[in-house]
Amino acid sequence: MRHLDIDFNQLQLPDGWHKKSQELLDSLKAAQNDVQRSEIIKRNQDHWKAVKHVLESLFNYKCWYTEAPQQGTDVDVDHFRPKKRVQETLSNAEPHEGYWWLTFSIQNYRCSCIVANRRRTDVKTGVTGGKADHFPLCDEGMRARTPDCDLEEEQPILLDPLKATDVQLLQFKPDGEVMPRFSKEKHARKFMRADQSILFYNLNHSDFVRCRMELRDQIDREVNAAKRYFNKLETGDADNDFAYEQTICRLMDMTSKRAPFSSFCIAYLDGFKHKPEYEGVLDAVYL
16 A cells, blocks of 8 residues: 555546535435435446546555456545444444445545455455455544544544555565554554554455465565676676666566565565675665
8 A cells, every 4th residue: 555645636537527516415414214215325426437437547556455457357446434334333222324424525545456355255365355345443432423523533543545644554575465554562553553453455466476476476586686787887888788777777677566465576676775795786766
């Protein structure tokens, strides 16, 4: 997961999209009960699907949660705050009816792969994850229940890629798995938020771990090649100089926001920083 600095007010949306959003919100507010609101939402799913292509392009057609590339696969417009119900409240005396007033608010949309957004079990590990209609809070008593409530008072457990401080709560093992950056003993709340997000977003799905390990092996090959070329830069061999430049550029591309699983690539490359045998070799990558 990487931080996405998005100004939703600057997006080029279909003509009339904001006007229709307001009209739909007004109709939701005028509805007499949850059944009527559900019907309005069901009839107007095409409204948020109409901006899917805009949201996809903001992160080079990658899932905002997992960084998995989405070319040729189904992509969901996830409602970060669930629109119809909240799973964590279903056993309560008064279950939450969902953040229905945010159904047609683009600020509540996140572009997600189906592995992160839909409940499913990893056949290889047996672990079940997927965000679906889950939206746990640190303090349930602060949950917003009406359009007049202040969402800033909530403290979501799930990490949000739109918040720079949230994505910093994750780190990677060399084997491609995601783990909390902070320990449970010293930073219980930070650990809990990261741990729960890893599960709900399916960040350690076996397919994602496999892809990260393949990238790790590719990085190892590129780094070792860069080291060989770097050690021969004083020979004046133009072909060697060019090969070194191309290798460094490939590594830089792997760490760019447009690249698949780039946060893992950054973390893995950082491991070479303080190894004496690679001194100076990768300086340009870290710039």
